[in-house]
Amino acid sequence: MPIRPENRDRYPANWPEISRHIRFVRAGGRCECRGECGRGTHHGPTSELSRCPNRHGQRDYTGRSTVVLTTAHLNHRPEDCAPENLRGMCQGCHLWYDRDHHAETRASRMQVSVVAELEQHDGGLFPHITPTGT
Numbered sequence: 001m002p003i004r005p006e007n008r009d010r011y012p013a014n015w016p017e018i019s020r021h022i023r024f025v026r027a028g029g030r031c032e033c034r035g036e037c038g039r040g041t042h043h044g045p046t047s048e049l050s051r052c053p054n055r056h057g058q059r060d061y062t063g064r065s066t067v068v069l070t071t072a073h074l075n076h077r078p079e080d081c082a083p084e085n086l087r088g089m090c091q092g093c094h095l096w097y098d099r100d101h102h103a104e105t106r107a108s109r110m111q112v113s114v115v116a117e118l119e120q121h122d123g124g125l126f127p128h129i130t131p132t133g134t
């Protein structure tokens, strides 16, 4: 769930470590979405085919932007950090996943919220990201 100012204190103090573990240890840097986001661009007969191919720091599957892996709360409750409630998700899947939850929120504001969450994760800068394919 994107962090809104009023939600910041709902996250545990060690959220950055939890999030990092989910994204880079459990997920191995690859989006864990298996169609939960509802985008409809990744679901198939096998688990490998159905998993979003986006990997942190690489071009996304459209080739237009660089993937930033975030951590989504499946039940939209930031204080619930049980592993089964967390999914490492690329920013695209995360935005789509939260779309229904924030049906009243304009897409641009959702984008801002995700950026705020990314800043929470990593200090706002991703100097280690080198776009590929250039």
Ligand SMILES: [Zn+2]
Pocket (backbone or CB within 6 Å): 031, 032, 033, 052, 053, 054, 089, 090, 091, 092, 093, 094
């Ligand atoms: Zn994804």
Ligand SMILES: [Zn+2]
Pocket (backbone or CB within 6 Å): 033, 034, 035, 036, 037, 038, 039, 042, 052, 093
């Ligand atoms: Zn997805």
